[in-house]
Amino acid sequence: NAGxxxxxxxxxxxxxxxxxxxxxxxxxxxxMSWYRQDPGMGLRLIHYxxxxxxxxxxxxxxxxxxxxxxxxxxxxRLLSAAPxxxxxxxxxSSSRTSGRFRSYEQYFGPGTRLTVx
Amino acid sequence: xxxxxLHLPTLSVQEGDNSIINCAYSxxxxxxxxxxxxxSGKGPQFIIDIRSNMDKRQGQxxxxxxxxxxxxxxxxxxxxxxxxxAVYFCxxxxxxxxxxxxxxxxxxxxxx
Numbered sequence: 718n719a720g721x722x723x724x725x726x727x728x729x730x731x732x733x734x735x736x737x738x739x740x741x742x743x744x745x746x747x748x749m750s751w752y753r754q755d756p757g758m759g760l761r762l763i764h765y766x767x768x769x770x771x772x773x774x775x776x777x778x779x780x781x782x783x784x785x786x787x788x789x790x791x792x793x794r795l796l797s798a799a800p801x802x803x804x805x806x807x808x809x810s811s812s813r814t815s816g817r818f819r820s821y822e823q824y825f826g827p828g829t830r831l832t833v834x
Numbered sequence: 835x836x837x838x839x840l841h842l843p844t845l846s847v848q849e850g851d852n853s854i855i856n857c858a859y860s861x862x863x864x865x866x867x868x869x870x871x872x873x874s875g876k877g878p879q880f881i882i883d884i885r886s887n888m889d890k891r892q893g894q895x896x897x898x899x900x901x902x903x904x905x906x907x908x909x910x911x912x913x914x915x916x917x918x919x920a921v922y923f924c925x926x927x928x929x930x931x932x933x934x935x936x937x938x939x940x941x942x943x944x945x946x
Contacts, residue, residue, distance in 0.1 A: 748932045759923055759936035807877050825877030
């Protein structure tokens with residue numbers, strides 16, 4: 718299994734440009750999420766999905782769109798890039814384990830480093 | 835809002851010593867906690883997790899302790915090695931929720 722993959726690894730955008738960050742997982746996980754990580758801060762949740770066709774907003778959703786047409790893919794779209802969106806973006810996926818012990822371990826991708834000038 | 839946080843942003847440890855990384859959480863309803871390790875330029879990697887009905891859980895060279903009375907979580911790393919140098923995050927989630935709330939992280943540096 719490749720796990721969680723993200724493309725591109727690096728991207729530079731000009732203010733106002735749009736782009737899509739790709740995320741895919743091959744573990745058949747129902748839950749997928751996008752985080753951004755800024756210096757000195759933890760990960761902040763942007764959007765998440767609990768299954769194909771279902772998405773919801775996280776802590777910092779403004780300026781981003783998502784869709785979940787398949788279990789495997791969860792792209793993040795920047796509609797009109799702003800310098801405040803300069804960050805490292807991580808995609809993660811997880812699956813609710815069966816049995817008594819609930820494990821919500823999230824598997825993270827390698828990240829996309831985005832710079833908006 | 836309620837959040838999970840770490841006591842110290844940095845920790846310097848001598849190789850071979852034990853490390854203790856602390857985390858305070860404020861949401862008393864949280865019932866699941868998890869520790870992640872993030873090496874430079876990589877995504878966070880799972881270390882260990884614990885439920886709220888447990889006080890302690892052990893893994894390979896790592897132990898997580900949960901004190902619900904004071905809402906405190908700690909990660910102990912035995913015989914710290916250079917490969918343990920990384921940023922460590924604690925995260926929590928309330929019952930029935932997939933979403934994790936992360937603290938700001940502690941940067942651990944191992945001295946040779």
